[in-house]
Amino acid sequence: MTGTGGDDAVKVQDLATLVRRAARRWPHRRALRFDQHDIDYTFAELDELSDRYGAVLAALGIRYGDRIALVFDNRPEYPLLWLGAAKIGAAVVPVNPRYSVRELTRLLDHADPALVVTCADHLDLVLGSAAGGRRVAVTDAEGGPGVIGMDGVAVAAGRTPDQAVYPETLANIQYTSGTTGHPKGCMLSHGYWTAMVRKYADGFPHLGPDDVLLTAQPFYYLDPQWSLAACLLVGSSLVVLDRFHPTSFWDKARAYQVTYLYCIGMMPTLLLRQPEQPTDREHSLRAVACSGIPKDIHAALEKRFGVPWYEGFGMTETGGDLRVLPDDHDELVGTGCVGRPNPHREARIVDERGHAVPRGGTGELILRGAGMMDGYYRDETATREVFRDGWFHTGDLARMDERGRVYLMGRLKDMARRSGENIALNEVEAVLCSSERVGQAACVPVADDVRGEEVHAFLVARGEPAEATEAVEAAEAAEAALADVIAHASANLAPFKVPRYWSFVAELPLTPSQRVAKEKLRALRVTAYDRTTGEQVRLGAPPAPHGVVTERADA
Structure with missing residues (x-):
């Protein structure tokens, strides 16, 4: 299959252009489906509805460079607000709605958004943490004391107010998961997103309008956002599940005729532990991408489900960095190799003094190239610690073989x-x-x-x-x-x-x-x-x- 992002895909450098271009190229094609809510959007509808949200945000006084916090589970409002904010040059702060009041208060105090947008399900959490006169809006309920009902905001018909946005315009302050400490806010520009997804138009897996992607991760996490951006670039469709359910995951993949999906963390292990079914190989998948495939079950995954699983590596801070491609796949199954650098990325393995180690030696994986974060929000010290001499220090121990393929060996901090x-x-x-x-x-x-x-x-x-x-x-x-x-x-x-x-x-x-x-x-x-x-x-x-x-x- 050949991707059909078009020769102009390389010229797309911001999210506003990305969604408007998709609406022109594939206006009536399904772009996005929310399984739990049984809601579909075409590319034209995504453009129109994100315009509406952008206009509402502008009417509420949100301007270029402002920040809005989004507190949602997997609901349609998240991507519509994300794209709407992008069109007016505002940045979103995705928030995990399962945070405690204390955790949410800390994050909001750090990000200091001009507006917090949520839905009725999470309004009590937001109000419990939104001290200091912070403005709060809801998308699916009438406003009340101290709460703005977004449906009731009057805006002029037509497009979002014109606002030039650029590759360097801030699109997200994406807080890390905080596996080893307090989350840090990664400043992600429009150019970060377009650089990350351009590989889907340029090479494997050669996504195009006939492809259907599936995500079971929450939209406040990175993966559904880049999956949607990739679909906007190449015309594919994205199916969003409410969350990961190992017992029904393959049923959903079959029902929606999914051709490509991305797994992380414990997902492959939990999928393999489900009872074997006669339908395990009855699906439309042609490739599965995954970060952290357990080496001892990689071959078993492919044998049982009849589809190649491709390992890769990326971070919130750096986007998509390394991946295994078809030419290396068969040789690398079960080795733990995360592949070679993507075309826009350089990788080295260095010792504690920053000197490159010989091929085969273990050291820290460092990266540089286009499409990385602009730093940690309001944390210059942490930014300087990871960006040194033009290279991003991942904190991962790794080795590189003679052919430039990278194998992770552990975490410096783990x-x-x-x-x-x-x-x-x-x-x-x-x-x-x-x-x-x-x-x-x-x-x-x-x-x-x-x-x-x-x-x-x-x-x-x-x-x-x-x-x-x-x-x-x-x-x-x-x-x-x-x-x-x-x-x-x-x-x-x-x-x-x-x-x-x-x-x-x-x-x-x-x-x-x-x-x-x-x-x-x-x-x-x-x-x-x-x-x-x-x-x-x-x-x-x-x-x-x-x-x-x-x-x-x-x-």
Whole structure:
């Protein structure tokens, strides 16, 4: 299949031009469908309705350079407001509606938006956090005291007021998921988005008007936004699910005749663990893109579902950076390789002094090129830490082979240092997950006065959630399971890498991108088995000022 973005695709450098061009080229073709709400939009309707929202925002006094916070789950208002704000040069601040009042208050205080827009479902959350006279608007309800009803705002018929926007115009302040600390606001320009999606018009997977994409991630996360931008560039259609449901995911893919989708985090593992069905290969998919495909199940995924899975790498800060292409795919299945740099990206592997390491050596992955963030909003220190000498420092350990292909080896910050030995926690997690007793695993470092740090392993027992919970709650079964897991770890890891502390939990806290939120794990106050003493201890927040404070669980 050949993409049909058109020769002028390379000239599209802002979101306003992107949606207007799509409306001209494919006015009556379906652009977007929200499965939960049973709502479709054509490209022409996206243009018209985003014009309406842009005009409403302008009528409310939102101007070029202003910021508006969007507090929605997967509802049509999000993309319409995103594109409407883009047309008038305003930037959106996507917000996770599952934040607590405290978390939302902190984010809004940092972003300081001129307007917070939400729906009736999340109005109480917003009002609970919107202190200091911040203006609030709703899209699906009448206004009330201190709340603007957007449907009642009068605007002149026709297009959004003309406002020139440019590649450097700010489009998003996209807060990171905050896996290891407080979220930071990535400043993403119009040029960031158009550079990210141009590869879909230029090369593999050669998307075009006959393609249907599917996303199960929330729109306040990065992926549905770039998926929609890609569809606007090449004329494909995007189906949006309310969230990821492993039991019905393939049914939706078949029903909508999806040809291309993107998975992240735990999705491939959870999909493979569903009971096999005769319909597993009955679908229209020709490619699946995924970040973080577990190496030990990559071949099994392809064999079961009959479609190639392509690994890639990207960050909120940098967009799409690396990916495996068809020429390398077969050779790289199960290797963990994330591919070569995209045409607009350069990659190097460097040591702690910033010097390039020999091919095959391990160091930090650094990147440069077009389409990166403009920095962290109101955080010059953090911006300087990641941008050094013109290169973005990812914080990922990696190696590059002789053919320029990159393999991730772990996170610089996802390490523990025990008695002078560095421990890559993702390596420990992979070993734990290979145990028949373990469904999911995550490890975090714990401060220790003697060894510097110890490792605390959090385990979710294998099996259906109810069975796992029953197994954990049964003391004898949990003890036997833990003994098996520790024996498995001891047989497959160097002694210094075997965790000291062990806890079974019902589930692991996840970010919107389905990655483990390790900062939340560190804060959990849980009972843990201490392998060194053989006792049950209490670990977790608040952290001790000097090493870890442990208490006997029965104390």
